[in-house]
Amino acid sequence: xxxxxxxxxxxxxxxxxxxxxxxxxxxxxxxxxxxxxxxxxxxxxxxxxxxxxxxxxxxxxxxxxxxxxxxxxxxxxxxxxxxxxxxxxxxxxxxxxxxxxxxxxxxxxxxxxxxxxxxxxxxxxxxxxxxxxxxxxxxxxxxxxxxxxxxxxxxxxxxxxxxxxxxxxxxxxxxxxxxxxxxxxxxxxxxxxxxxxxx
Numbered sequence: 001x002x003x004x005x006x007x008x009x010x011x012x013x014x015x016x017x018x019x020x021x022x023x024x025x026x027x028x029x030x031x032x033x034x035x036x037x038x039x040x041x042x043x044x045x046x047x048x049x050x051x052x053x054x055x056x057x058x059x060x061x062x063x064x065x066x067x068x069x070x071x072x073x074x075x076x077x078x079x080x081x082x083x084x085x086x087x088x089x090x091x092x093x094x095x096x097x098x099x100x101x102x103x104x105x106x107x108x109x110x111x112x113x114x115x116x117x118x119x120x121x122x123x124x125x126x127x128x129x130x131x132x133x134x135x136x137x138x139x140x141x142x143x144x145x146x147x148x149x150x151x152x153x154x155x156x157x158x159x160x161x162x163x164x165x166x167x168x169x170x171x172x173x174x175x176x177x178x179x180x181x182x183x184x185x186x187x188x189x190x191x192x193x194x195x196x197x198x199x
Contacts, residue, residue, distance in 0.1 A: 002081035006074035011086070013067055020062040021091035022047060023158040025055040025173045026084025026199075029073040034058075034088075039067040055170040057160045059091060084199075085173055087158050092148050095141060097132040097161065103169065104129045106196060128172065128197040130161060133181070136188035145191075146179065154178050156198055174198050 016039050024032065032049040044066060049058050051073075069088060075081040105126035113119045160171040174195045181192030 005077055005081055007081055009071040011069050016065045016067045018062055018064045019066060019089045021057060021059045021089065022049065023057045023087040023171050024049065024083055024085065025171065027054055028075045028079065028082055030075055032071060032073040035070045036063050036066045037068050038065045053166050053170050055172065056166065057163065057171040059163065092145065094145065095134050095137045097134050101130055101132050130195050132161070132193045134191050136185055136190045139187050139189060142189040149179055159195055172197055
C-alpha cells in the first residue's frame with residue numbers, strides 16, 4: 001500500500017531470471033507499467049499492463065537475464081494506491097478446459113445458533129473455487145504439466161483460466177489440490193484440477 005495515488009516499486013531478484021508473463025492481483029491501480037532490467041541495468045523491455053480489473057495478467061515474448069524490475073502504478077483520486085501481489089515468471093500453457101466450469105464460493109464465515117434459534121454470523125468474503133476438467137491431451141503436454149506440479153505440488157500459483165476474457169474470471173492467485181481424475185486413452189491423457197483462491 002502506498003501513501004499516495006502513485007508509486008514506483010522496485011523488485012530485485014537474487015539471480016537473473018527468465019519469464020514470459022506478469023500477474024498482479026487485488027489492486028485499485030488503473031495504470032501500470034513494468035520495466036525489466038538486466039544484471040548490467042540495461043532496459044530489456046517495458047510492458048503496459050491492462051488495469052481494467054482488480055486483477056490482471058500480461059503474456060509476452062520470453063525475456064532472459066532479468067535481474068530486477070520496476071512497477072510504476074497509479075490509481076484514481078479516491079484512496080491510496082494498493083497492490084495485493086505481483087508475479088513474474090515462466091507461464092505454462094494448459095489445454096483449454098471443458099467449458100462447463102463455473103465459479104463456486106467457499107465459505108469462510110462462522111455461524112453459531114443457540115438451542116432457541118438465535119443466530120450469530122461472522123461474515124467473511126468467500127474464496128473463489130474452480131473445478132476444471134481437461135479433455136484428452138497428448139502425453140508430451142501432460143508430462144510438461146506433471147513436471148511443473150512436481151515443483152509446486154499444492155502450493156501457490158497464479159492462473160488465468162480465460163486469458164482473453166476477464167469480465168467473469170479474473171487472473172487468480174491460488175492453490176490447487178494437485179492433478180486428479182487422471183485417465184489414459186492410448187497416447188492421450190485427461191485430468192482434473194481444482195483451484196482455490198489464496199489471499
